[in-house]
Amino acid sequence: METVNIACSSKDTVYNHIPKKLIKVTMQFIFILTSNNTIYGTQWNEFPKPINDGYLIADMSSDILSRSIDISRFGLIYAGAQKNIGPAGVTMVILRDEILDKVNRKIPTMMKYRTHIDKGSMFNTPPVISIFAVNRTLVWLKSIGGIDFIEKKNKLKAQKLYDEIDNNELFSSPVNVENRSMMNIPFVFTQQGDELSFLSFCKKKWITDFKRPSFSWRF
Known part of the structure; x- marks a missing residue:
């Protein structure tokens, strides 16, 4: 067995x-x-x-x-x-x-x-x-340069988003830094965060249809 x-x-x-x-x-x-x-x-x-x-x-x-x-x-x-x-x-x-x-x-x-x-x-x-x-x-x-090029580009894009999450008092990342994905980036709202205001802001920027799991937002 x-x-x-x-x-x-x-x-x-x-x-x-x-x-x-x-x-x-x-x-x-x-x-x-x-x-x-x-x-x-x-x-x-x-x-x-x-x-x-x-x-x-x-x-x-x-x-x-x-x-x-x-x-x-x-x-x-x-x-x-x-x-x-x-x-x-x-x-x-x-x-x-x-x-x-x-x-x-x-x-x-x-x-x-x-x-x-x-x-x-x-x-x-x-x-x-x-x-x-x-x-x-x-x-x-x-x-465009193969895997090496796209890896560098992916790391850069992910780091920009993580930097904003880490430095913005409205959001926080639930994932330990050493294991963070560069493909799927979750974040949660802090007590200072306003989910409805965030949604309204995104809608004005033509960012819609977020898939929102029960505990976090993801990109």
Whole structure:
């Protein structure tokens, strides 16, 4: 029987940081993480190192292509296109060949990576328009300077917003500084903050349709 263990969690502090002791966790076989938390605004800056012949697996849907990543440290990376690459309907997968031989149970044909590899990602009819849009994103990204350029730009944009949040008495960030995401930036109103006035100000600037979770605003 397979066992799934939670290596560590910051649930008791509303997921406002990534526990440091998680970096040194001992992995028996696989360790699965999400590189960027779109809800709570945390992001992995340092990934745990696989030991004991384990594999590091990551869902990078919301920050793939936003920064440089050493993919050699991972056994498997998967990312849905709809958050950072292109329209829904495309999934990007990067995996080590030896992982395909580690499967020891029956998996439906459609759900097997081997099926799609053997068929050149065309086991069934591919979403042509979505794939075309992803291609245009990749061509554009390469034309502006690639991952290194976009990473610098993303860091600059995020830092400008964090600086305003940290220096404005109306707002505060619920996320520990060392784990702040450059993709999803939550903030809460302080006692001096006026949510209705803020909404009115944004509306005048043609900034509308905020998605407001129960405890914070996010960009």
